[in-house]
Amino acid sequence: YLNRARLEADPKTRNYLLSEAKRETEFSYSRSKQSSAEFANVAIQMATILFEMRETEDALILIYETIPMQPQNDVLYSAAATMHRKLGDLNEAKIVLTRGLDATGGKSAEIYYNLGLISIELGQLDDAVNYADRAYEIGYPLPGLRTKLQKLGRM
Numbered sequence: 001y002l003n004r005a006r007l008e009a010d011p012k013t014r015n016y017l018l019s020e021a022k023r024e025t026e027f028s029y030s031r032s033k034q035s036s037a038e039f040a041n042v043a044i045q046m047a048t049i050l051f052e053m054r055e056t057e058d059a060l061i062l063i064y065e066t067i068p069m070q071p072q073n074d075v076l077y078s079a080a081a082t083m084h085r086k087l088g089d090l091n092e093a094k095i096v097l098t099r100g101l102d103a104t105g106g107k108s109a110e111i112y113y114n115l116g117l118i119s120i121e122l123g124q125l126d127d128a129v130n131y132a133d134r135a136y137e138i139g140y141p142l143p144g145l146r147t148k149l150q151k152l153g154r155m
Contacts, residue, residue: 002049015053022049034069044079051083059083067103074100074108081114085121094118109140116145120152129154 001021008014025046032039043066050059063080070076077100084093097115104111112135119128132145132155149155 002045002052005052018049018053022046022053025049034066037070037073040066040070040073040076044075047079047083051086056083056087071103072105074104074110076100077103078110078114081118085118090118090122094122106134107138109135109138112138113140113142113145117148120145120148125149125152125154 001017001024005014005017005021008017025042029042029046032042043062047059047062047066050056050062060080060083063076063083067073067076067080077096081093081096081100084090084096094115097111097118100111101108101115112131116128116131116135119125119131128145129149132149135145146155
């Protein structure tokens with residue numbers, strides 16, 4: 001339902017699809033073990049649905065409530081940063097990712113990659129290059145950050 005809602009042009013149908021996505025995800029969310037590795041994915045899906053429903057504060061609260069349950073789960077920090085970025089708050093996105101980097105002991109290629117992307121948007125190209133180098137050293141598979149930096153003559 002969530003993916004269909006994202007592609008739906010008709011607001012009424014989109015809202016219906018999001019409501020169905022929320023209803024189904026709430027079922028799993030309320031019955032999931034919070035210590036389970038998969039719980040973070042369910043929480044992120046619920047937060048994403050809330051975000052798409054324009055309940056942005058509730059979406060972020062849900063992510064921030066989940067982080068202490070699984071503080072080393074890098075995807076939670078990336079999800080929060082993505083929401084802040086979509087809201088236009090790049091500085092907060094970078095702060096969240098930096099916290100995630102600390103929580104994961106600097107071992108998350110995903111967080112380094114996302115820090116690189118955010119740094120480009122902030123115009124902090126030296127930081128972006130450093131984050132990109134680290135992400136690719138650890139083995140991040142997608143070349144998008146490298147490509148952006150190459151187009152800027154920085155890699």
